[in-house]
Amino acid sequence: MGGLPLRRMLAGITALGLTLLFAQALTDFGGVWVDAVIDDGVYLALQLGGAAACLVRAARVRDRRPAWLAIGAAILVYALGDAWWGLESGRIDAYTWPADLAYVAFYPLCLTGMALLLADGRDRVAARLWVDGLIGGLTVGAVAVAFAYAPVLDASRVSTTQTALYLAYPLADLILIGFVLTAFATQAWRPGGVWVLLGLGTVVFATADTLFAYQSATGTFDDDSVVSALWPAALALFGWAAWQPWRPRRIEHEFGRQAFALPAAFAGIAVALLCYGQFADLSAAAALLATAALLVATVRAGWTFRAHTRLLRATRAEALTDGLTGLANRRRLMADLERAVARAGARDDAGHTLVFFDLDGFKGYNDGFGHAAGDMLLDRLASRLAAVVDGRGRAYRLGGDEFCVLLPGTLGANDPLIARAVAALEERGDGFAVGASYGVVTIPHEADSATHALQLADQRMYAAKDASRQSSRRQTCDVLLQVLREREPGLHDHLNGVAALSVAVARALGLGSEQRDEVARAAELHDIGKIAIPDAILHKPGPLDDDEWQLMREHTVVGDRILGAAPAMRPVARIVRSSHERWDGGGYPDGLVGARIPLGARIVAVCDAYDAMTSDRPYQRPLAHDAALAELRRCAGSQFDPTVVDVFCAVVADGPPAPAPDAPTPPAAEAADGAVR
Template sequence: MDRPSGLVASRVHASAAIAAVALLVSDHFWRLNHVAVGLAAALLTLVVVHLVVSRAHAGARAEVLVDPLTGLGNRAKLMLDLREEIELSSISTPRILLLLDLDGFKHYNDSFGHPAGDALLERLGQSLSTAVGAHGHAYRIGGDEFCALLRTETARSERLVAAAVAALSEHGRGFDVRSSYGIVTIPEEADEPSEALRIADRRMYAQKRGTASSVDRQTHEVLLRVLREREPELSDHGRVVSELAAAVGRRLALPAEEIDELIRAADLHDVGKMAIPDAILHKPGPLDRDEWGFMHRHTIVGERILSAAPALLPVGRLVRSSHERFDGGGYPDRLEGDSIPLGARIVAACDAFDAMVSPRPYREPVATSEALAELRRCAGTQFDPGVIDALCDELTSAPSASSQAAAPLGS
């Protein structure tokens, strides 16, 4: 009910209550008939029901604007507040919109479970609310994404932003949760809620891509350099596979953090082969049964190498499962279907394609068209059909970085 109609209803029920009381008083002094008494009682009941319903409606409306896990305002509450603050803001009294997204939360959730993940979100939400304090409001707008709307002069905004960013961090053995963020000054940079959120979101993801943990990147680069020095062909193969895997991940709408893990896993999916003897790794003919048994250990070795860096644990899990088959006939764990991580299913398909179109000591490369036909033939048995559809679409679409990289090998 809108405010004017609610006001009218309140006045009507107030009038009814007065009438009811008047009737009861009149009845007490002048002994009106039973009809008058019944009417008075009905009017009083109507007033009580109206009050109860109005309070329940107000409570339900408040719940709609609150995130049930953290108790912070939700996206709907943010949009209401943002519209109001934009109206109140000016160049001399600006507002700061701070959009934050957790880095490392997926790894935490995978490692410790969803209940622990929810508890972490609740702790971080309260920390953010405390950091913002009386200078604005904190919100959780979905998943691991938070927001703060700050009322502060520009001179103090940097300290408040730093405090808010620091509040959304927690570190411990085997995990490191931080946040990337994007800032918009209102009304200087945006004077409409959706525009402000769009700019903040773009800036946040630009920072997320540009400031991924330098330690993680250095570890990744060191391993790539070792692989390149030890096995140049494997390094080149990993580069092609990572480009294809990233394109497929985008087609499947994977989140940015998962695409980053996918690229790293594709780059290093063969890192465990550094532990394979050269006599097996470079054998000019087919491997025998014992040699295959030795070769099948490379994914486990790869996971072990990557797991030495806690931040690369999720990458290690993808590497371990990169030779599983969709029908359960792969190695090392004989996983099947959706129990195989999606990133690993993508790496497996891209790895197989590049292997087919690349020359080997014991065979010539196959044409791209033949490789695509083989992938489609094996969809549902060796490979995830959805992944194969996305990979084939990528390779047969208009020229792209991935198709250009692959084309010379198979044409």
């Protein structure tokens, strides 16, 4: 029965049976024999088919087996009761109470199955969803009592006991409907196929029971009417529900439209029913159910309002808080700055001081130790900064490695509190040093708006950072260049020439001042590793053999190690290491390809090659400017980055730079290493 073609065939047979049953009820076609086959045989077959579908599903699929066993047993018991009724109802001494017992037994069995389905996977359903189901059940009950059961009581021509028996079944149906509505609610009113079919079957079943109660009370019930066809139709729907895919929804939020739309709709129906009772007779039971639905809906509305208020507070807190460090964020800073500016001029206002921090050395730490370690460092530094200004002001994280503090009063850049804040953002360890550059602005003396204050503090911070970085890097570079001059005096002019060309190309490519400085230092120091090359190889007058070339190619790795020992020079070290890589991957030491080579290294490689080709060498005559450019273009895409070559050619289009007046001749090994090959 699990195969799709077989399921489709059984669905077709069920549809055909229902068509025959309803057609017979509406038209009474055929003779007595046809009437007996359809009214008895097809009628009972549809009910037994629904039971079989549930029981076979329980036997073949372990998942939710008890639920479908209970529902299948309920349908089977009901079908057997109908069979008994068919056999006994025509006799004068009708012995029909076993059928009534079977009908009554249907409800607890079916309710048990639905309850098991409702409990499946619903351990963590929000309480609000159960309340939504209760609102729906009370409202439906009120409507049913008002428009179905009251008319039955008013029109009844039989005894009160008999009428109560007729109404017992629709009242039990109301409990089934309540379970279905609760199931719909626990899935945020987006049920799957299983509950849709169970719900449809329950409604059809309740409709049949209600019509039967009314017609029996008024003496108008006909066994061959459409009402009789509704029962097997409902039980067939139950059976078909057993084979629908089970896809319980995970309710991960509670603030969508379904959180209030349907409960509000049920509450509106309850209000309408009570209003109707002002102009027509409304039974006390219906009014009580409608009032209960309204009371529960009122509680539900308060619950929703509280949840939304809590969400609003949480959202506001998240909007003003940095998620990593817990400090206030940029949005909170701008709001606080606006308030500080607005207070300017008030008698009790002593002004405010904004301090903007940017970490130095954090990028190297992040690259060296990983982003997780970087996040932990940011969190530690943020906690220290917040502790320093606690009770005096507020600390903020603007994003990345940028922090701010806003302090009451006008403080100088050398104020002890600011000095402690700077110290809080410092951390040193094996192989790393993290500190902070900062800029200070007083409000309203130096800035008359929040945006102006932040921009001015940012500018002052970067001015301080550039001065510190340039000083540290320049000092280190000068020391190393002096070492290189002592070892190889002839390299001085060559390195200066490569540096000047590299800065011009970097500027043409749109690199910022910090990146241009890194390229300039790398161009000056790209041969620093040659101080570790033996003089016999470095000054060899003739070509180098393979072993000598292998040793020569280690000079970029040595240069990387030398420069990497100084934190300020680590970006330069990365460029130096890759200054002899090739665009096609044939370079050294790492065989990098294309854009994986740092841009600064690609710039230095082109400028170094041009300078080597246009300089006088003991073993070769210098190339003319145009010839050197032609050689660069020829090697673009293989040895050099084509874009860098194009920009370089544009930069030197008016001719080669003027040579230094007393430029000494570089040694053979240096010239060969810089040449195009």
